[in-house]
Amino acid sequence: MRKYANFDEPARARNLVLQGVRAVDPERNLDQVLDLHIRDGMLSVAPKEIPADADVLDLRGHIVTPGWFDLHVHLREPGGEVAETILSGCQAAMNGGFTGVACMPNTEPPLDDAGRVRWVMEKAAPLPVDLHVVAAATRGREGRQLVEMSELVELGVRAFSDDGKPIADTAVLRHALEYANMLGARIFEHADDPDLSVGGAMNEGEWSTRLGLPGIPAVSETLDVLRCILVARYAGAAVHICHVSTKESVEWIRWAKQQGIRVTAEVCPHHLLLTEERCREFDTDFKMNPPLRSEEDRQTCLKGLADGTLDAYCTDHAPHAWEAKAQEFDVAPFGVVGLETALGLAFTHLVGRHLDLKAMIERVVYAPRRILSQPLPAIATGEPANLTIIDPEGSWTVRPDEFRSKSRNTPFKGWELTGRARGIVNRGFAVIKEV
Amino acid sequence: MSLLTHKHLLGLADYSEADITTILDTAERMKEILERPVPKVPTLRGVTVVNLFMESSTRTRVSFELAEKRLSADTLNFAVSSSSLSKGETLLDTALNIEAMKIDVVVMRHKSPGSPHFLARHLDSIIINAGDGCHEHPTQALLDMMTLRQKFGALKGLRVCLVGDISHSRVALSNIIGLKTMGAQVTVCGPATLIPRGIERLGVQVTHSLDEAIQRCDALNVLRLQLERQEAGLFPSLREYHQYFGLTRRRLEKAPAPLTILHPGPMNRGVEITSDVADSEHSVILQQVTNGVAVRMAVLYLLAGAKMPSTEMKV
Numbered sequence: 001m002r003k004y005a006n007f008d009e010p011a012r013a014r015n016l017v018l019q020g021v022r023a024v025d026p027e028r029n030l031d032q033v034l035d036l037h038i039r040d041g042m043l044s045v046a047p048k049e050i051p052a053d054a055d056v057l058d059l060r061g062h063i064v065t066p067g068w069f070d071l072h073v074h075l076r077e078p079g080g081e082v083a084e085t086i087l088s089g090c091q092a093a094m095n096g097g098f099t100g101v102a103c104m105p106n107t108e109p110p111l112d113d114a115g116r117v118r119w120v121m122e123k124a125a126p127l128p129v130d131l132h133v134v135a136a137a138t139r140g141r142e143g144r145q146l147v148e149m150s151e152l153v154e155l156g157v158r159a160f161s162d163d164g165k166p167i168a169d170t171a172v173l174r175h176a177l178e179y180a181n182m183l184g185a186r187i188f189e190h191a192d193d194p195d196l197s198v199g200g201a202m203n204e205g206e207w208s209t210r211l212g213l214p215g216i217p218a219v220s221e222t223l224d225v226l227r228c229i230l231v232a233r234y235a236g237a238a239v240h241i242c243h244v245s246t247k248e249s250v251e252w253i254r255w256a257k258q259q260g261i262r263v264t265a266e267v268c269p270h271h272l273l274l275t276e277e278r279c280r281e282f283d284t285d286f287k288m289n290p291p292l293r294s295e296e297d298r299q300t301c302l303k304g305l306a307d308g309t310l311d312a313y314c315t316d317h318a319p320h321a322w323e324a325k326a327q328e329f330d331v332a333p334f335g336v337v338g339l340e341t342a343l344g345l346a347f348t349h350l351v352g353r354h355l356d357l358k359a360m361i362e363r364v365v366y367a368p369r370r371i372l373s374q375p376l377p378a379i380a381t382g383e384p385a386n387l388t389i390i391d392p393e394g395s396w397t398v399r400p401d402e403f404r405s406k407s408r409n410t411p412f413k414g415w416e417l418t419g420r421a422r423g424i425v426n427r428g429f430a431v432i433k434e435v
Numbered sequence: 436m437s438l439l440t441h442k443h444l445l446g447l448a449d450y451s452e453a454d455i456t457t458i459l460d461t462a463e464r465m466k467e468i469l470e471r472p473v474p475k476v477p478t479l480r481g482v483t484v485v486n487l488f489m490e491s492s493t494r495t496r497v498s499f500e501l502a503e504k505r506l507s508a509d510t511l512n513f514a515v516s517s518s519s520l521s522k523g524e525t526l527l528d529t530a531l532n533i534e535a536m537k538i539d540v541v542v543m544r545h546k547s548p549g550s551p552h553f554l555a556r557h558l559d560s561i562i563i564n565a566g567d568g569c570h571e572h573p574t575q576a577l578l579d580m581m582t583l584r585q586k587f588g589a590l591k592g593l594r595v596c597l598v599g600d601i602s603h604s605r606v607a608l609s610n611i612i613g614l615k616t617m618g619a620q621v622t623v624c625g626p627a628t629l630i631p632r633g634i635e636r637l638g639v640q641v642t643h644s645l646d647e648a649i650q651r652c653d654a655l656n657v658l659r660l661q662l663e664r665q666e667a668g669l670f671p672s673l674r675e676y677h678q679y680f681g682l683t684r685r686r687l688e689k690a691p692a693p694l695t696i697l698h699p700g701p702m703n704r705g706v707e708i709t710s711d712v713a714d715s716e717h718s719v720i721l722q723q724v725t726n727g728v729a730v731r732m733a734v735l736y737l738l739a740g741a742k743m744p745s746t747e748m749k750v
Binding site: 204205206207208209210211212213214215217281282323326327328329330331 | 448525526527545547548549550552553557567568569570571605608631632633634636637
């Protein structure tokens, strides 16, 4: 059905049947091969009969889960439209199998007031992707004065972050945690000690020494993780740690959870699958912040994802224009794109090896929405259809030229993956690729 | 086609013992040319070399330029002050524009580690690294090794100590890599704040005592101390640095046998080295400078000489 393979003008899911899919919804204890009927965006599970006038897609062999949600993306608009726009970023999400994303506020200007946040929300409103805006925690992301959080929470914001950098002043961090907590919102911390990591371009260790590059020590992240944990405990507030990359961060977060401290955390595919020596050719597609770490860090992050210490699997999708990355390693910006490779990487390297499908769904469907206090999508009759369609056996090669994102800066170029996003259904739309 | 197993000299990290030996042997023959009444050969006639120096340098640039002229190459100096980099042009665009003028070799000095590797990916020209930030300075290490080989006959088993700011020294890293490849034993000596993490994984010994290092080495390569490291809080004062890590005659007298002293220059006399050491009979510092021209001639010849089918090195 060609009409559903349209990213630019997504087709309405008015009367559509996904035939013969394996529907997996752990919250409803559902794991069964059946048909899903979607009428005007609403689900009917295993309908007794298929309407004669329905569009029927034969999807035998495919898995359908509640829609995947990427808790950490950068959409660059306003200010960075050369690298990504809200539209291109959401199309990348659709192509990657995500029905929702949380976008970070480090745009130019930053998303630090209701006017700017509303502008972004309105741009995304007609799209098939749920866009949740993470607002800046402090005005101008300068780490001094809190943004008008109450007004933003009324708009629907549930998370505040100065992501790209930490809230370095501990008094400001404390007040941000307390104020956000009063409103039922959460601070997302980019954990880093800016004094320790100043000027750094990659993980500090043998490889930074071999390459002569300034190092970012693991302890600069761990130190801030511990600071957040202790201040959150003191403030009685919840805190979320972004893109965890070090062994000790994982260990302290595990400890904090055992103590009942309200800490959540996320981890990215590149920190689960790559290590620091990838920087050896000075290829800036391996430059991100936090940087690729050691094998020991990587293994601990994998365990953290598996045992739930790290709640969410997200991408830190950070698009950069080709010319920005085609620079000297220490000059080029940090960040890699991830929306269009995360699902394939998960199915190839994580699901069935480090965690089962049910746990993966917890990390990428439920946990992100719980952290943002959003309703959980369900595969149940009468619910709005919010679905990710996966071809678990589909083999493909990562070709950046085929991305819907405007940027190509992936460290997974050329990787052979098994498992790919086939499409999504959300907000009354269906975008399902032809094979 | 190069007479080495590499197209470029980006660093010594991938150079084998055989390649380094080829360069050092060739450099000895180049040194003979330099000692002739007319120290010039037509070997690189028709080859155009651009000296792309995006970080201030006097001696390395002069040494390369002289090497190029001795080999009859056409040379063009492109310095940062006269460049378009200050107008916001990227390094890549600058380099592509230079290459579009049909040149053969780029000798590059740049503050960013890996910038020669970056150029090598995007340009067809031969790239020679003349120092990339805190990463490598391969021709300096080659001239240091040439000087040591002249003094000791061989590098295998030689005990060399590098003294000073190892963290920020491209001279140190290239020396460590090159000397290890050639079978030497390498010790690094400096304050803990100037020894990079993981350096022992490169197969070197680490000490924070210069007196101890002096007891067990044959040659000391004393690195230049960048004075701004003090402002960055990496050591308390020049006075204290000199007292604990400065090479003095009194310290050297405790060595079991006279040590050979190298310094890549420019020296901070009275800080990392005193004049009575720098100017002593065991110092080979000026010999290093002479060898620098010969080594750079050798590298240019070996990488670019085979480019011209009709040319042969006439020694």
